[in-house]
Every structure is written in structure tokens, then in C-alpha cells.
Amino acid sequence: MTKFFTALLISTLTFAGTTATLNLKGTVGAVVDIAVVAEGDSESLDLSAGVTNKKVGTVTEKSNSNVGYKVAVSSTNNGNLKHANNDVFAYSLTYGGEAADLANGGKTFNRATTGVSVQTKDVNVTYSGKSAASMVSGAYSDVVTFTITAN
Numbered sequence: 001m002t003k004f005f006t007a008l009l010i011s012t013l014t015f016a017g018t019t020a021t022l023n024l025k026g027t028v029g030a031v032v033d034i035a036v037v038a039e040g041d042s043e044s045l046d047l048s049a050g051v052t053n054k055k056v057g058t059v060t061e062k063s064n065s066n067v068g069y070k071v072a073v074s075s076t077n078n079g080n081l082k083h084a085n086n087d088v089f090a091y092s093l094t095y096g097g098e099a100a101d102l103a104n105g106g107k108t109f110n111r112a113t114t115g116v117s118v119q120t121k122d123v124n125v126t127y128s129g130k131s132a133a134s135m136v137s138g139a140y141s142d143v144v145t146f147t148i149t150a151n
Contacts, residue, residue: 074106
């Protein structure tokens with residue numbers, strides 16, 4: 001037993017040195033976040049008067065991706081405000097000054113970033129007004145969805 005303990009002690013001391021290192025590593029997960037703040041009158045648009053580039057909201061994009069991220073913009077009704085009886089009122093939408101092409105399924109905007117990024121984009125609508133006599137009375141609505149994903 002003593003020989004075994006002595007051999008173990010010598011073996012342990014043989015590998016010891018005057019310098020040793022400890023490698024430390026950490027990981028940071030991808031963070032992507034998007035928030036929409038609607039303008040006060042975004043849910044009470046006057047459809048009888050046409051508008052051009054009317055601001056209806058502000059979107060804040062946040063990402064820590066070092067290879068960029070994407071924001072997809074889509075519409076439940078393909079760029080139409082829709083009445084319960086299926087009557088539609090067409091509009092177009094720009095996101096950060098670029099057309100979102102909602103009538104054709106929406107658009108994905110690519111963002112090239114190399115680190116932490118916070119960007120604010122305006123959401124604007126354009127439409128031609130129609131007289132109330134040419135439309136079914138009641139509410140017309142659509143839902144625009146903004147989805148952010150890391151590359």
C-alpha cells in the first residue's frame with residue numbers, strides 16, 4: 001500500500017509544472033425583437049378621402065446578430081381593408097420608405113448588421129378615397145404582421 005501511494009504521489013508531481021492554463025468560453029444567444037406602435041388614428045382612417053404616405057405606425061427592430069436579420073411584412077387580406085361582407089378597400093403600404101407589396105404576399109427586408117442593432121422604421125399607407133355611397137357601411141380592417149428572424 002505504501003509503495004502504491006508513493007508511486008501515485010511521484011506520478012502526480014511529475015505532471016505538475018510552474019505554469020497552468022484555464023480556458024474560459026461563453027456563448028451569447030441570438031436576440032431578435034420587434035415592436036409596433038400604432039399612430040392614434042390608425043384604426044379610424046377616413047376612407048372617403050385619399051391619402052399619400054400617411055404614417056400609421058412605427059416599428060422598432062432589435063437584433064444582436066453578427067450576420068444580419070430579416071423582417072417579413074405580410075397582410076391577412078393581401079393589402080385590402082375588408083368588410084365583414086367581403087367588400088374590400090385596397091391600400092398600399094411602405095415600410096421604412098420601401099414598398100411592402102402586400103397584394104403579392106408581402107415582402108422580406110434583409111438587414112445587414114455586424115453586431116447590436118436598433119432600427120426604427122415608419123409604416124405609411126396610401127389609398128384612393130371612395131365616396132361612402134359606393135361602399136357598404138361598417139368597419140373595414142386588415143392585420144399587418146411584422147416578423148423578425150436572425151440569419
